Structures are given as C-alpha cells and as structure tokens.
Amino acid sequence: MTIRLEPRIAAPRWLSAAATIGAVVVALVISGAIIGFVGGDPIRSYLHILNASFGSIGVLSDTLVKATPLILTGLACALAFRMRLWNIGAEGQFLLGAWGATAVVLSGVLPKGTPAVVVLPLMMAAGMLAGAIWGLIPGVLRARLGVNEIITTLMLNYVALFWIQFWVFGPWSESGFQQTKTFPPEAWLPRLSDFATTVPAFGGLTVHLGLIFGLVAAGIVWLILERSRWGYEIRLIGDCPRAARYAGIDIARNLIVVFAVSGALAGLAGMSEVAGSVHRLQDRISPGYGFTAIIIAYLAKFHPGRVVVASILFGALILAGREIQPSGVPAMIQGIILFALIVSDTLVRYRVRIERTPPPAPATAEPAVPG
Amino acid sequence: MTAIDAPALAIDAPALAIDARGIVKSFPGVLANDHVDFDLRRGEVHALLGENGAGKSTLMNILAGLYRPDEGEIRIDGEPVTFGSPRDAIAAGLGMVHQHFTLVPSQTVTENILLGLDRPRFLLHERRSEAEVAALAERFGMRVDPRARIWQLSVGEQQRVEILKMLYRGARILIMDEPTAVLAPQEADELFETLRSMTREGRSVVFISHKLGEVLAIADRVTVMRRGVVTAAGLPTAGATRADLARLMVGRSVLETIDRVPVTPGSIVLAVEGVSARNDRGLPALRDVSLDVRAGEIVGIAAVAGNGQSELAEVITGLRPCTGAIRIAGEEVANESAGTVIARGVAHIPEDRSTVGSAPNLSLTDNLIMKRYREAPVARGWLMDEATARTIAGTLKESYAIAAPSVDTQARLLSGGNLQRLILAREIETKPGLLIAVQPTRGLDVGAIESVHRLLLSLREHGTAILLISEELDEILALSDRIDVVYEGRVVGTFPSAEADVGRIGLLMTGGDEEAAS
Numbered sequence: 001m002t003i004r005l006e007p008r009i010a011a012p013r014w015l016s017a018a019a020t021i022g023a024v025v026v027a028l029v030i031s032g033a034i035i036g037f038v039g040g041d042p043i044r045s046y047l048h049i050l051n052a053s054f055g056s057i058g059v060l061s062d063t064l065v066k067a068t069p070l071i072l073t074g075l076a077c078a079l080a081f082r083m084r085l086w087n088i089g090a091e092g093q094f095l096l097g098a099w100g101a102t103a104v105v106l107s108g109v110l111p112k113g114t115p116a117v118v119v120l121p122l123m124m125a126a127g128m129l130a131g132a133i134w135g136l137i138p139g140v141l142r143a144r145l146g147v148n149e150i151i152t153t154l155m156l157n158y159v160a161l162f163w164i165q166f167w168v169f170g171p172w173s174e175s176g177f178q179q180t181k182t183f184p185p186e187a188w189l190p191r192l193s194d195f196a197t198t199v200p201a202f203g204g205l206t207v208h209l210g211l212i213f214g215l216v217a218a219g220i221v222w223l224i225l226e227r228s229r230w231g232y233e234i235r236l237i238g239d240c241p242r243a244a245r246y247a248g249i250d251i252a253r254n255l256i257v258v259f260a261v262s263g264a265l266a267g268l269a270g271m272s273e274v275a276g277s278v279h280r281l282q283d284r285i286s287p288g289y290g291f292t293a294i295i296i297a298y299l300a301k302f303h304p305g306r307v308v309v310a311s312i313l314f315g316a317l318i319l320a321g322r323e324i325q326p327s328g329v330p331a332m333i334q335g336i337i338l339f340a341l342i343v344s345d346t347l348v349r350y351r352v353r354i355e356r357t358p359p360p361a362p363a364t365a366e367p368a369v370p371g
Numbered sequence: 372m373t374a375i376d377a378p379a380l381a382i383d384a385p386a387l388a389i390d391a392r393g394i395v396k397s398f399p400g401v402l403a404n405d406h407v408d409f410d411l412r413r414g415e416v417h418a419l420l421g422e423n424g425a426g427k428s429t430l431m432n433i434l435a436g437l438y439r440p441d442e443g444e445i446r447i448d449g450e451p452v453t454f455g456s457p458r459d460a461i462a463a464g465l466g467m468v469h470q471h472f473t474l475v476p477s478q479t480v481t482e483n484i485l486l487g488l489d490r491p492r493f494l495l496h497e498r499r500s501e502a503e504v505a506a507l508a509e510r511f512g513m514r515v516d517p518r519a520r521i522w523q524l525s526v527g528e529q530q531r532v533e534i535l536k537m538l539y540r541g542a543r544i545l546i547m548d549e550p551t552a553v554l555a556p557q558e559a560d561e562l563f564e565t566l567r568s569m570t571r572e573g574r575s576v577v578f579i580s581h582k583l584g585e586v587l588a589i590a591d592r593v594t595v596m597r598r599g600v601v602t603a604a605g606l607p608t609a610g611a612t613r614a615d616l617a618r619l620m621v622g623r624s625v626l627e628t629i630d631r632v633p634v635t636p637g638s639i640v641l642a643v644e645g646v647s648a649r650n651d652r653g654l655p656a657l658r659d660v661s662l663d664v665r666a667g668e669i670v671g672i673a674a675v676a677g678n679g680q681s682e683l684a685e686v687i688t689g690l691r692p693c694t695g696a697i698r699i700a701g702e703e704v705a706n707e708s709a710g711t712v713i714a715r716g717v718a719h720i721p722e723d724r725s726t727v728g729s730a731p732n733l734s735l736t737d738n739l740i741m742k743r744y745r746e747a748p749v750a751r752g753w754l755m756d757e758a759t760a761r762t763i764a765g766t767l768k769e770s771y772a773i774a775a776p777s778v779d780t781q782a783r784l785l786s787g788g789n790l791q792r793l794i795l796a797r798e799i800e801t802k803p804g805l806l807i808a809v810q811p812t813r814g815l816d817v818g819a820i821e822s823v824h825r826l827l828l829s830l831r832e833h834g835t836a837i838l839l840i841s842e843e844l845d846e847i848l849a850l851s852d853r854i855d856v857v858y859e860g861r862v863v864g865t866f867p868s869a870e871a872d873v874g875r876i877g878l879l880m881t882g883g884d885e886e887a888a889s
Contacts, residue, residue, distance in 0.1 A: 228754050232737065232744050240730035245690060246721060247741040248710030 005350040016301065019348045023340035024299075024313075030340070031333045045329060053316030061192065061205040065277055067308075067315030068207075069094065069286070071214035072269030073293035074300065074307040075221050080262040082225055082302045083238040085255065089138060089153025090266040091290025092160035093131040097267025098274045099164055100130030102281040105187045106172055106180060116186040123187060123271055124213075131267015132260040134160065139259025143252040149259075157290070168283050179282035189276035210272030215308065217265060222304040234258060266290060287318065295338050386449065388413045388544050388575040389434060389465075394443035396429055403429040404440070405599040411544065416566055416576045418590035418608070420583075420620055422675060422842065425596040427579050431546050434577075435467035436460035447544070466537030467546040470553070472529050476522040480504065480515055484536050507538055511568045512561075526652070527558035534565065545569065546577040551585055552677060553652075563589050581620070581675050583613045583881040595619040617877035621844055632832055636852070637666030640805050640836035641687065646695030646705070647860075648679075648686050656682040657693065658860040664805070664836040669827065671851030671868075672840040675880050679860035680840045681722055684809045687838070688712050688719045699805060713742055718803035720794055720811050722840075724787070728794045731783035735775055736764040738782045739797050771796035788819045799826055802833060809840045824850060844876065858882050 032042030053063045073090040080087035101123040104110065110119060138152035165178070172180040192205035225231040237244040237251055244251060269289065274281055292314055299313075300306035314334065321330040389411035396404040403426045411417045421427045432438045434445065436454030445452055447463045454460045457467070474483050481501045504517040513531045521529060530550060537545055547566075551559045566576050566589060580586050586593055587608050595603040595616065602619045641664040650656035656679040664670045674680045685691035689709035697705040699715050721727040729738045740749050740760050748759045764778040771792045775785055782790065791811070798806065808827065812820040827850060831837055841847050847854055854871055856864040856879040864879045866872070 223754075227757070229744055229750055230753065232740075232755060235733065235737070236730055236741070239732045240726055242723075242727045243730040243741070245709060246688075246719070246727045248689075248708065248713040250708065250710065 004353045005346070006353050016348050019344040020299065020301065020341065023344035024337055026344075027333060027337040027340040031329070031336050034332065035329065049316070049320040049330065052320045057201075058204060059319065061207040063312065063315045063319050064207045064211055065315075066318045067311040068210040068214050068276070069269040069273050069289045070292060070296055070311035070314055071211075071308055072217060072272065073266050073290050074296035074311050075214075075217055075304060076262040076265035076269070077293045077297035078300060078302040078304060078307050079221055079225070079234075079265065080258055081297050083234045083254065083258050085142075085238075085258055085262075086150045087135065087138070087153050087259065087262050088150055088294065089134065089156050089290070090262075090269075090293045091286060091288065092153070092157035093134045093263040093266035094270040094273070094286055094290045095157075095160040095164050096134040096263075097127035097131040097270025098281055098285050099160075099167065099270070100126035100128075100267065101271035101274050102167075102172070102180060102183075103130075105183050106281075114186065116188075119186045120189065120275065123275055124268065127267045127271025128264040129267070131270065132264040134267070135259040135261075135263020136256065139256040139263075142259075143255040164281065164285065165283055168281055172281065174280075180280045183275070183279045187275060188279055189272065191276070206277070208272070208276035210269075210276040213268060213272055214311075217268070218304045218308050221265075225304065230254075266293075292318075292334070295334065295341075298341060299337070386413055387411065387446070388448060389577075390446040390449075391430075391434065392444045394430060394433060394445075395441045396426075396433060396438060397441060402599050404433070407443075407596070407599075407601055408604060409434075409594055409601070410605060411575050411577055412592075413575055414570050414573045415591040416570055416578055416589050417605070418578045418580055418586040418593040419596065420580060420586055420593055420616060421596035422581060422620060425620075426599040427596055428548060430596070431467060431548060431577065431579060434460070435465060435546055437467075461537070461540050461542065464541060464543040465546070466540060466542030466544070468530065468533045468537060468548065468550065470548050470550075472533055474521045474529055474532060477520060479518050479520050480524075480532050480535075481517045483521060483532055484539050488540070504535060504539065507535055511538065511565050513565055514561075525558075526553045527561070530554070530562070531565075538569075542574075544575050544577070546579070548579045549581070550578070551580065551582065559585070581881060583616050583620075583878070586616070587611070587613065597621075613878055613881075614874055617881055618874050620881065621873065621877035631828060631850075634667040634832055634852075636668040637834060639663045640666050640700055641838060642696075642698040643683075643687065644696040644698075646683075646686060646693050646697060648682050648691055648693035650679075650682055656860050657686065659695070660857075660860070660862055662855050662862060662865075664838050666804075666836050667831055667834045668852045669831050669837040669839055669850050671847035671854045672838065672857055673844055673847050673854055673876055673880055674840075674842070674857040676842055678857050678880075680857055681809065682860075683857070684719070684722070684807050684838075684840055687807055688717060716801075716804040718742075718798035718801060718806045720798055720806070720808045722809040724790050724794060725783070729782040729790060732781055734779045734781060735768060735773070735785075735793065736761050736778045738793060739764045739767050739778075742797055742801065767793075767796040767800060791819075791823075795823065795826060799830060802830075803835055806830060806835055806837045807840070808837060810842065811839070812841070812843070812846060820846075844873070844880075848873070856880055 028046070032046065035042040035045050052059060054060055073094055076090045076093065077087060104119065104123045104126045110122070134156060137156060138147070138149045141147040141152055142149045168178050168180060174181045189209040191208045192202040196203040225234065233244065233249050233254055236247060236249060237254055241251060273285060278285060296307055296310045296314055299310040317330040317334055387410050389409065391407070391409045394404050394407040394409070407426070407430055409430060419427045419431070429438065433440045436457045436459050447465060452463055454463070460466070475486065478486070481497065481504050484504055485495065485500055501517040508515045508517070508531070513535065515528055515531045515535065521532065524532070530553065534545065550562060554562060566578070570576060578586070578590055590608050592605045592607050593603070593611065593616065594601060594605055597620060643660055643662050646657055646660045647655065648657040660683065662670065672680050672683065682691055686693040687697055689704065689707050689712040692706055695705060696703060699712070699717060702715060704712055704715060725731060740763065743749055744755060749755055749763065761778055767773070768775065768778055773785070773789050773792045773796065775789065782793065785793065795811070811827065812823050824846070827837060827839070839847065839850060848868065848871060851868050854866045854868055854876065855862050856866070856876055858880060859882065864876070866876065
C-alpha cells in the first residue's frame with residue numbers, strides 16, 4: 001500500500017475556506033490534547049481564554065485594542081504577499097511608524113497647545129511616511145539591484161529596533177527610564193471611554209480610533225486588490241512576472257510602490273499604537289505584531305476582510321496570554337495553528353491517494369476541462 | 372524526392388559500436404521515433420541531422436538510458452542491452468553530453484568529475500585525481516585547469532569538463548547533443564580537434580546538429596531524420612552535398628491549399644534597421660538585422676531554432692534591449708517599454724504560451740483583458756469594471772470557441788490548443804496594426820492549424836502587417852508574401868514567396884551558403 005499526493009486539477013472554492021477553519025479546529029484539538037497531557041483541563045482552559053478575551057464588553061474592547069495593530073500590519077503583509085513580495089519587515093516598519101509619530105510630538109516642531117485636529121493628522125502622516133521609507137529601502141534594493149527582500153526586510157527589523165532603543169535610552173529618555181514621557185492629551189487618539197460622560201456605558205472602554213483606521217484600510221486594500229487596475233497588475237505580477245512584463249506592466253515601479261504602501265500601513269499601525277494605546281514610545285513597544293502579521297496574512301489567504309477576522313482571533317490569544325501567562329498556552333496555540341495551516345494548504349492543492357498494490361488500470365480520472 | 376539509402380555494408384566493415392534496430396518511441400500525441408535504425412561504427416564521427424522536433428534527441432536519450440524504447444533492439448559492441456538508467460549506459464561505455472550542463476558551480480573541475488563515482492570510497496586523493504584529470508585532458512588536447520572552479524570557466528571549458536567526466540568514466544562512445552550551439556567559432560574548432568583525437572584512439576562519437584557546415588566538416592557519415600523517421604541512413608559525407616542534406620532535412624510535405632487573396636501592400640508599418648541584440652547568456656543573438664513589413668503583408672522569418680528569431684520578436688515588442696532603429700508606423704520604439712509598444716497597436720503571440728502569453732493561475736477573464744485593462748470600457752478611472760470584463764471574456768470565449776467551463780476557469784486548466792485560442796482571441800480581436808506571431812500553430816492539430824492560418828490571412832486582408840516567425844517552413848511558405856531567411860542572427864536571404872525555392876531556403880537556414888559566400 002502506498003500513499004501518494006496528487007495535484008488537484010481544480011480545487012473548489014469552499015475547500016480553501018473549509019480547510020482554513022478546519023486547520024484552526026485541528027490546532028485547537030491538538031493543543032487541547034497537549035494541555036490534557038500535562039495535566040490541565042483543556043475545556044476549562046479554552047473557556048478561560050474565551051472568557052478572558054470575549055467574556056464581557058470590557059475584555060472585548062481590550063481584544064480589539066490588541067487586534068488593531070495586527071489588522072494594519074496584517075494588511076501590510078497581505079498586500080505585499082499578493083505580489084509574492086515577501087515583506088518580513090512589518091515589525092521594523094511598525095517601529096519606524098511609532099518613532100515618526102513620536103517625533104512629531106517630542107521634537108518640539110509644534111508650538112505648545114496645538115489642537116488635536118492638527119497634531120493627530122501630522123502624527124499619522126509622519127508615521128506612515130517613516131514606515132514607507134523603511135519599506136522603500138528593501139523595495140528599491142530589490143527593484144534596482146535584485147537584492148532578496150526577505151533578507152533585507154528581516155535585517156532592517158533589527159536596525160529599527162536599535163534605532164528605537166537609541167532614542168528611548170538617549171535623547172527622549174524620561175529621566176533614565178527606557179521610555180519617553182507620556183504624550184500630552186492632544187496627541188492621544190480618541191477612545192470610547194472619552195465619551196463616558198455622555199454615554200455611561202462607554203466607561204473604561206479603551207478601544208480607540210485606530211480600529212477605525214484598520215477597518216477603513218481593510219476596505220481600501222480590498223478595493224485596490226479586488227477592483228482596481230493597480231490590483232490587477234499586482235495579481236498578474238504575483239502569479240506570473242513574465243506574463244506581466246509581456247502585458248506591458250512596469251514591474252520595478254510596482255515593486256517599489258507596493259513596498260512603500262505596505263510600509264506605510266505598518267507605519268500607521270505603529271502610530272496608532274503609540275497615539276491610541278501606549279501614549280508614549282518605549283522599548284518593546286511591539287510584542288512582535290509585525291511577525292504575527294505574517295501568520296495572520298497567511299491565515300487570511302491574503303484577503304483583506306479575512307485579515308480583520310484573523311487579527312481579532314490573534315488579538316484574543318495575545319490578551320489571554322496575559323491572563324494565563326505562566327503556561328504559555330496561547331503562544332503554543334499560535335504555533336500549532338500556523339503548522340496546521342501549512343498542512344491544510346497542501347491538502348487543498350493535492351489530494352491524498354491511498355493505493356493498494358497493484359494500482360488499478362486507469363482509475364476514474366478527475367473530469368478535466370475538455371478540449 | 373528519393374531517400375538516399377545507406378551503402379550496403381561490406382562483410383569486413385568495422386565492428387559496430389552501436390547497432391539500434393526498429394526503435395519506436397511515442398509520447399502522448401507524438402510518434403517521436405518511428406522504427407528508426409541507427410548504427411555507429413567504431414572510430415567514426417556519425418552526425419545525426421534534423422530540425423527541432425525531428426526525433427534526434429529522443430533517439431539519443433534512448434541510447435543513453437534516459438528513456439526506454441517502446442519497441443526495438445539496441446546492441447553495444449555486438450551485445451544486446453537494455454538500459455534502466457544513464458548509469459547502466461555509462462557502465463556499457465556510452466556517455467552523453469547534454470546541451471545543458473550538469474556541473475556544480477562552486478566545486479572544482481576535479482571534484483565535478485569525481486562526483487557520483489564509487490571510487491575513491493571515502494577519502495579524496497585530490498592531488499592524484501587532479502593529475503589523472505590533467506593527463507586525460509592533455510591526451511585529448513583539451514585545455515582545462517583541474518583545480519579551477521566551474522563558475523570561473525567559460526561555456527566552452529565547461530563543455531570540456533563534461534566530456535572529461537565521460538572519458539574518466541571510461542566512455543568509448545560519446546553522444547554530443549548540439550555541442551556547438553553554445554560555442555564560439557574557435558572553440559568549436561578546438562572541440563573538433565578533440566573529437567578527432569578521440570576517434571584516432573578507436574572511440575566513436577555521435578554528433579547531433581542542425582548545421583550543415585559542421586556536419587560536413589567533422590562527420591564521417593550522416594543520418595538525417597525528419598518527423599520521427601530516418602530519411603537518410605549512414606550516408607558518407609564524402610559524397611554528400613549541402614543541397615542534398617538540406618532537402619533531406621527540411622523535406623516538403625503536401626501543402627494545404629489556402630486561398631491567398633492578392634492584397635496590394637500598403638505603407639511600411641514595421642521598419643527594423645541595423646538592429647543587434649544579445650541573448651540571455653549575453654552572447655550576440657542578432658547582428659545588424661534590417662527588414663520591413665508593410666500593411667497587408669505577411670513577412671515570414673525562416674530560421675532553425677536558436678538563430679535569433681525569438682530575440683527579434685522580443686526586441687520589436689519592447690521585451691529586450693537592442694542597438695539600432697525600430698520604427699512602428701514611423702515612430703521610433705527601439706528600447707521603449709513593452710507598454711509603449713502595446714499602446715502603438717502592436718499585438719504579440721509569444722513563443723511561450725503558458726508563462727509569457729498567459730498567467731496560469733488567473734481566470735480566463737483576467738487573461739483575456741491583459742492587453743486592454745488600461746482602457747475603457749474595462750477601465751473606469753483607476754477602477755476596473757468587472758461586469759464589462761466578464762462580458763467581453765464571454766463573447767471572446769464564444770466566438771473563438773475556447774473550451775472551458777466558464778470565464779472564471781484558471782488558464783492553466785486549458786489544453787494547449789485552447790490556450791492558444793485564448794491568446795489569439797486577445798491579440799487578434801483588437802485588429803492590431805502590426806502582429807508579431809511566433810510559432811502560432813506549434814502543438815496544434817491539423818484543424819486548429821488551418822483555422823489559425825485563416826485568421827492570419829483575414830487579418831492580412833484587413834490591412835494588418837504581420838511578422839510570422841515559425842520553425843515550420845511549410846507554414847512560412849503557405850502564408851508569407853515575402854520570406855527572410857535568418858541564420859546566426861543575420862538575414863542571409865530574402866525571397867518573394869512566388870520565387871521561393873525550398874532547397875535554397877533550406878540551405879541558407881542551415882548555414883549551407885557560408886562557404887560558398889566566403
């Protein structure tokens with residue numbers, strides 16, 4: 001008896017979605033088994049995670065706060081990955097975005113008491129610009145010199161990290177601590193709790209305007225990828241660069257622009273995090289959002305709408321991680337989900353055929369396209 | 372035309388190194404070898420001549436153990452053999468040097484030669500092996516440094532390493548698959564010297580080629596193949612003329628009769644002047660090419676594969692840089708982008724359908740709008756009108772009979788003929804001013820070929836200027852108003868199709884006129 005993998009002629013559409021959900025379920029079952037093996041109660045653990053991330057309006061709000069940077073960095077990855085451009089640098093672009101937004105507040109270019117309607121848009125612009133520049137470096141290197149973007153984006157993450165550390169340990173350090181001073185209120189993105197005086201139910205809810213940025217960005221990226229001429233070019237280059245060149249598409253220019261937009265999205269995530277949630281720049285501003293974004297983009301099959309759903313799921317896992325930190329369970333679940341996803345991807349593209357020797361004469365073949 | 376029979380073998384003929392009888396090999400849809408006989412005498416260079424797709428490489432891959440024949444018998448030095456792998460063939464003293472080398476770039480010459488051998492078992496005696504390799508190279512007049520790393524070597528030197536690899540393994544029979552295709556002229560002369568020194572020792576060489584000059588220069592005998600059958604077996608080169616060989620190689624099948632309506636050519640649409648370009652390996656592919664195509668005219672490029680015709684199509688369509696002038700309807704477009712050339716109304720049926728002419732994982736719709744997604748009605752500002760695109764795709768699918776379940780089907784699921792119809796539909800539907808058609812009927816069945824030919828002729832009547840690049844000489848003869856023969860990147864002859872002489876074209880295509888000219 002032999003087990004063989006055969007390429008599928010055509011995978012039905014539902015199969016891809018079913019495989020993704022199936023992968024998450026399988027990952028939860030495997031993780032449950034491991035929790036049970038080490039003496040835990042898987043059902044109770046999952047209920048605890050569920051409760052800790054979706055159990056009340058308060059924790060749901062916290063989950064969404066965690067999901068916000070993931071949505072934006074996830075979109076940054078999904079956009080680049082559609083063109084088969086492996087931007088592993090969302091983390092660094094996120095950090096530069098956070099730095100750019102902070103620079104607007106702390107550099108003193110704005111006179112004291114500048115209103116929020118001026119400060120916040122400037123912070124957004126600076127954050128996106130800084131992220132875009134950080135994306136442009138690998139983009140230009142790849143387009144002009146053919147330098148592998150996986151290496152450059154990965155390495156630039158470390159450069160970004162040290163760049164942030166220089167500023168928070170040095171010029172912007174708050175009396176020797178590795179963080180800046182807290183931003184003035186006009187540099188804070190509005191939160192639901194800010195409106196608690198009019199709507200008492202909003203009291204204590206930390207979800208901020210960054211979530212809207214994420215949702216609007218998801219809509220725009222969807223429009224670009226699925227409905228625009230530029231999105232068509234991105235899809236064509238992603239599938240077959242030689243055909244794209246033949247169709248008269250400037251691949252180098254697209255490479256650079258996609259990298260810049262991808263960097264700007266990650267940079268906006270950094271701005272939203274410092275202005276909406278942390279209210280200062282600090283060392284370890286990101287617990288690895290830019291890396292989790294890679295998993296999210298894969299989980300979403302590079303589809304903007306699904307990036308939002310996957311980000312909320314991972315936001316919940318990160319939040320639950322704080323709840324039951326010592327066991328490290330959520331990190332394990334994340335890893336197993338990724339593993340199950342990769343396997344499910346293979347199952348979508350290939351069918352498993354188990355053959356008893358000798359193989360039967362011409363098996364009923366998959367109905368191929370006639371002609 | 373009469374096939375020239377091999378002279379009857381005398382009783383005292385030298386023993387045969389290879390004696391293959393009745394070899395049959397079919398691939399899905401193609402009979403690559405149809406009862407082919409081939410023999411190789413000890414100590415001779417035997418050339419195997421034929422166009423691309425004639426079945427030469429299939430036959431040699433069978434001899435070298437890469438393919439198993441469906442029928443037939445092979446004897447090596449009189450012993451019947453069946454090879455399961457190239458390893459078996461080498462063990463029997465038969466080695467093949469392929470067109471694409473199989474060397475490890477970061478390793479030295481000696482390391483590459485030792486690679487895969489059973490001995491030495493564990494430790495490499497580098498000095499001793501290097502000396503052995505050097506001695507072997509010396510013996511056959513090959514200049515190669517045993518310690519050089521492969522990436523440092525020229526293509527010619529790499530080929531020597533491949534030959535040494537076979538000799539080191541004790542090959543008495545060497546099969547060379549188009550060895551001069553990658554060589555500069557003086558490198559080819561050196562190769563010939565090496566081959567002669569091998570035959571002087573009693574080794575034998577099979578030399579695959581489609582260049583007549585070389586075949587006459589190096590081979591003792593020649594076997595010619597066309598479309599899977601032998602048209603001349605073991606013909607001594609001493610008595611053969613280039614014209615004979617050209618006719619045997621190109622042949623002439625019964626031409627389909629297509630009515631070509633007389634069209635008075637209009638103004639010059641495409642003018643190529645003094646264009647030179649390099650191929651992907653950086654070697655000269657086009658040398659000072661000049662030609663023009665008028666409205667309502669089909670100009671055929673007759674050339675054997677690899678003589679620069681692919682590069683010519685790429686240069687005109689903006690896909691390859693060049694020097695010289697290219698004007699389309701009077702506008703200079705040399706070294707402009709592919710997008711600019713498309714905007715000038717140039718359609719292109721590319722040689723490679725599945726990775727250049729189409730994007731395999733995108734839908735029929737996406738593939739059909741590839742050249743018009745920038746313009747209304749498909750484009751609406753920076754957005755695209757999905758519904759209109761699908762309607763256009765549906766109409767084209769209908770009128771060009773592209774067999775597929777729907778316009779959402781991925782292009783990779785189409786058969787070769789349907790994929791070609793998709794590309795034709797996209798390129799022809801826009802009624803282009805200039806069409807560059809490369810191998811438009813390759814791999815299609817007879818009915819499909821005829822419909823493509825009719826489409827091209829109706830475009831011609833409509834006033835499109837067509838540059839037809841094809842390896843099917845019959846196709847060129849049937850469709851073209853004028854024929855330019857290209858050999859080694861040069862236009863070596865121009866014929867109005869009425870005066871076209873197949874023998875002469877065949878001779879020019881294979882470089883047969885080189886000596887006559889010099």
